[in-house]
Amino acid sequence: MVEARSDLFCKSSGSVSLEEYQALIKETDRFHDDSFTPIIFGLFGEVGSIMSASKKYQRETKAYIGYKEAVEEEFGDALWYYTALCRRLSESISELFYAAVDDQSSGVIAACDHENAPLSQLMTAKYLENLDCSLLSLGAVTAEMLKIDDFKKIKKETLVDFARVYLQALQSTDLSFARIIKGNVRKAFGRFSNPRIDDLPDFDLEFPEEEQLPRKFEIEITERKNGRSYMRWNGVFIGSSLADNIKDPDGYRFHDVFHFAHAAILHWSPTFRALIKQKRKSNPLFDETQDSGRAIVVEEGLTAWIFSYAKDVDYFNGHDSISFDVLKTIEKFIRGYEVEKCPLKLWENAILQAYDVFRKIKENNGGIVIGDRDSRTLTFRSIGGKNDD
Template identity: 70%
Template sequence: MSGSIPLCEYERLIKETDRFEEDVITPILLGLYGEVGSIMSASKKYHREKQAYIGYKEAVEEEFGDALWYFTALCRRVSLNISEVFDEATIRSLSKLISANDQEHAPISQLIFAENAESLDASLLELGYIAAQLLKVDVNSDDGRKTLVAFARVYVQALQTTKLSFAKVIKGNVKKTFGRFSKPVIENLPDFDVFFPEEEQLPRYFEIYISERKSGQSYMRWNGVFIGSPLTDNIKNPDGYRFHDVFHFAYAAILHWSPTFRALIKHKRKSDPFYDEAQDSGRAIVVEEGLTAWIYSYSKGLNYFDGHDGVSFDVLKTIQKFIQGYEVEECPLKLWEDAILQGYSVFRKVKDNNGGIVIGDREKRTLKYRAIGEENEG
């Protein structure tokens, strides 16, 4: 999407990301109220920390986008579309500027703005107040409709005083929600080394044999050759982290990314100095290892995701921050969720059996387990 985006188009796009039941309203109201609170919280941090809060603008853009998502879902449930609501909100209370448009099929556009916009604090306080009013009013009533219109009006004013691009907020929210909730189409997913020679690619299909010796160290073999170093848990109370390379194999098979795995099998993309330095070397490896250790610490409180069919959105958003600047940021969050769940499913089996065969298939984007000695995949 480039340039402006009609609100009706945004509404159409994000409808399929709404996983709530159609007649459910309370969770939507609470979600909207929570997101408005997050906008106010991000603003507070900015005022307190000034330039030290580097992520202020991005954080507020994201929260404004999330608030719009819930507001749109709420309007849908009371048979209103947000184009009508925002249009009604801007009829009297906001000023309009008629402009020549550069679109051939739409020669005229309107610019909506508040001539005497309130301060940022005042706008956000009013936004919070109206969000609270929505919790009290029957949103299906006339008063409910008026409150929805009032929310849209103050939302526009708050955007203006926060100096954010509404189009950027919308596009960011569409990208985020589709990346989180929509099942990826394999054919449309990135393949980061497809144009490199085979010896510089992550293997398209691999079987890694993992075994544990009496010393408690784990060993790995690929194509009959030992790779990596023998590992222990390196912690006072053993927790199975000696088998954590399973997660790197999951990233390789499902995300088509793992600087660590590339280093283990010496498949760095040395034919291109940029990729060799920026994507496959020390810092990228440290990022992957750090991210893996952080997720592992988190997973211990969840029994290593046993019985889970999803990963917390907060965890996925943290991952998104970890990987900024690296090629894997092109992968949607839903694919990260798949990589984590598949990786931990295999890890639990490896841990329970003190080894096994880890089978990665990049074409199918899957990771599976087979016990040593078994002929068929388990």
């Protein structure tokens, strides 16, 4: 399976084959094979992002937190678009990088995992030069591609020029080429590839049943005349009654739906665990670091932030994807917690399923939320009615 190969690729140590990278990354390319314009624009944009990140670092030095990670990500994204372009032009990036370093040897070219040594054949700072000069050259050669009337006619020499200045810029930043490539594969597959259920983490499987989130659950949500929502699970009321707590009603009183989605689809929800009193107390470390106050605050804060965003996009009605910027912000929110092991594509699935149920709950002023951890789904059923898939 592609997912398994990409996982091994990311975990492997040592140098990375550019041929394998080009073959793998094809699986994450959602553009049509004849689409050149968005690829060129994307490449130009990512090169600009590299230059922007470098500018921020030079201006703010230590105040610019995460500079290295940001530049690594932008270099990886630029390589992704470059590779997508080369594939459309039937060019091998391995051969292009060979040509870029004037290497006539045979074999498989690879990205080295040592810093300041982008290729395994290039173990010295042969092309090392001023970072600003390298980045200006990278921007210039990318801009030349924009001037070509027919992108299908981009010459091999131009692609080799890009590979050469890309390596020069990379060496000038003292970054590991292999680390950049591995990070880009993780990002691309985590964002675009539908994960196999069997490959996804199950965070409480090794704990006693009474400390696990329920594998299947049905929770009834009702609204009373006072405008507050109430929840009942297995005939017992759970949690507190909720109001929207805002001047203009927006349905946030039903926001526990999002925690239920986290539990069913991500197999994570410290808030839901607290509601049903199924924290993992048999392991004090998990109880303290994954199931207690701070983790609950993180989930509640993240839920409120996504809700504020969702209000501006009609609660994701009609959407089949989530902005990558939103997903990257989520990634920062959950850093350090077990759920960070879930790919961003799974987060996207959780959000879209959650808001589909939320809209129906809001429309009906209540309903039954059905969670199934085995299938990683969340569905809605009207009270006294049939499932609404």
